[in-house]
Amino acid sequence: MASLAPSKPHRLYIGLMSGTSLDGIDGVLFDAASLAVTGHVHAPFAPALRDELLALNAPGDNELHRAALAANAVARGYADVVSQLLEATGTRRSQITAIGAHGQTVRHRPDGLDGYTTQLLNGALLAEQAGIDVVCDLRSRDVAAGGQGAPLVPAFHRAIFGTSDTDVAVLNLGGIANLSLLFADGRTGGFDTGPANCLMDGWTAVHLGEAFDADGTWAATGHVLPELLAVLQAEPFFALPPPKSTGRDLFHLDWLQARLTPGQRPQDVQATLLELSARSIADSLKHQMPQARTLIACGGGARNGRLMQRLSELLPGVEVESSATRNLPVDQVEAAAFAWLAHRFVERQPGNLPAVTGAAGPRLLGALYPA
Structure with a gap:
C-alpha cells in the first residue's frame, strides 16, 4: 500500500x-x-x-x-x-x-x-x-x-499557466466562478466573483427538467431583463473587495425567487442569469487586472458557448480561450x-x-x- x-x-x-x-x-x-x-x-x-x-x-x-x-x-x-x-x-x-x-x-x-x-x-x-x-x-x-x-487553485494555476511575459487570468466556471490573477511580476491573486452555473443550472432544472442549459442555447432564446439584472447586481457580495469567497449558502434558487416579479418569462430570466455571471466576471477582471490580455477558462461552464461569447464581448482586447488550448482539458x-x-x-x-x-x-x- x-x-x-x-x-x-x-x-x-x-x-x-x-x-x-x-x-x-x-x-x-x-x-x-x-x-x-x-x-x-x-x-x-x-x-x-x-x-x-x-x-x-x-x-x-x-x-x-x-x-x-x-x-x-x-x-x-x-x-x-x-x-x-x-x-x-x-x-x-x-x-x-x-x-x-x-x-x-x-x-x-x-x-x-x-x-x-x-x-x-x-x-x-x-x-x-x-x-x-x-x-x-x-x-x-x-x-x-x-x-x-x-480559492485554493491560484497557486496551482501559477505553476502551470503563469508566465513572466504578460498578465494572465484563469477563470474556473463551476457552480461558482473564481478568478486566478497571475501577474507577470510574480504576484498572484484570486477570489470568487459570484455564480457561474449554479443559478442557471437550478433554473434550467425547474423549467426544462434538464441538469443544465447545454451550450447556453435556452438562454440565447431569451432577452436580458435590465431591471432584474440591476436587482441581482445589487447583492452586496459583488461590491466586496478581495479576499472573498461564496457558495450555495448565498446563491441559490430562493435567493433568485425573492428577486423575481410576476410575468417574467423563464427564458428571459435564464438570459439574465447568464448575463449576471458574465458581467460579474468581466467587471472583476477589469477592476483587479486591467492589463490582462489572456483569460483561460476551465470548468464545465467553459463548454457554455453563449457564456464564453458574452465574456469575449464584455472583454474587448482579451483573448478568452479554453484551458484545452494549454493541453489541460476543462x-x-x-x-x-x-x-x-x-x-x-x-x-x-x-x-x-x-x-x-x-x-x-x-x-x-x-x-x-x-x-
Whole structure:
C-alpha cells in the first residue's frame, strides 16, 4: 500500500474533485514531477445522491445523520473512480503516493471567529476502500488561520499557466466562478466573483427538467431583463473587495425567487442569469487586472458557448480561450489542482496563498488518512 514514508519518490498522485455544480466526480492521475495529467475518469453522481447533496446545502430534518450517510456515499463514489482510473491507466495502487480529495461542499461560511467550511467526505472510508493514503479537508486550516479557505487553485494555476511575459487570468466556471490573477511580476491573486452555473443550472432544472442549459442555447432564446439584472447586481457580495469567497449558502434558487416579479418569462430570466455571471466576471477582471490580455477558462461552464461569447464581448482586447488550448482539458484542471495540493502536503509545503485567501500566513493544508 501507498505510504508517506520519506524514502518513497513522491511523483504520482490521484486528484478527486466534485464541485458546486454537482455534475459528478472527476478523477485524474497526476505526475507531480512534470505537472502533467496522464489519465482522467468522470463519473456522474447517482440522481438520488445528487438530490441529497443539493438538499444538504440548506437546513433540514435529521441533518447530521443524512450528512454522514452522504459522506459515506461520496467516499464510495470516489473509491470507484480511483479503481476505474487505475485500471484505465494500468497503474498499481502501490505507485500512488496519495489521493488529494476535495469532498462535496455543503456549507461555506468562513467569516468571523466561528467561520467554517464543510466538505462531505468520509476520508477514513476512502482510504480503507482505495488502499491509498488520502489527503482531504484541504480548506479548513486556511479558515482556521483567518482565511476564506478559497480559492485554493491560484497557486496551482501559477505553476502551470503563469508566465513572466504578460498578465494572465484563469477563470474556473463551476457552480461558482473564481478568478486566478497571475501577474507577470510574480504576484498572484484570486477570489470568487459570484455564480457561474449554479443559478442557471437550478433554473434550467425547474423549467426544462434538464441538469443544465447545454451550450447556453435556452438562454440565447431569451432577452436580458435590465431591471432584474440591476436587482441581482445589487447583492452586496459583488461590491466586496478581495479576499472573498461564496457558495450555495448565498446563491441559490430562493435567493433568485425573492428577486423575481410576476410575468417574467423563464427564458428571459435564464438570459439574465447568464448575463449576471458574465458581467460579474468581466467587471472583476477589469477592476483587479486591467492589463490582462489572456483569460483561460476551465470548468464545465467553459463548454457554455453563449457564456464564453458574452465574456469575449464584455472583454474587448482579451483573448478568452479554453484551458484545452494549454493541453489541460476543462474538466481536469480542478482535480489536478487537488492532486497538486496533496503533493504539497506530502512535501510539507504550504498550499495556500495568504494574499489570495486572507489567511494569517502560509499553512500546510489537509488531513491525512493513511492506507
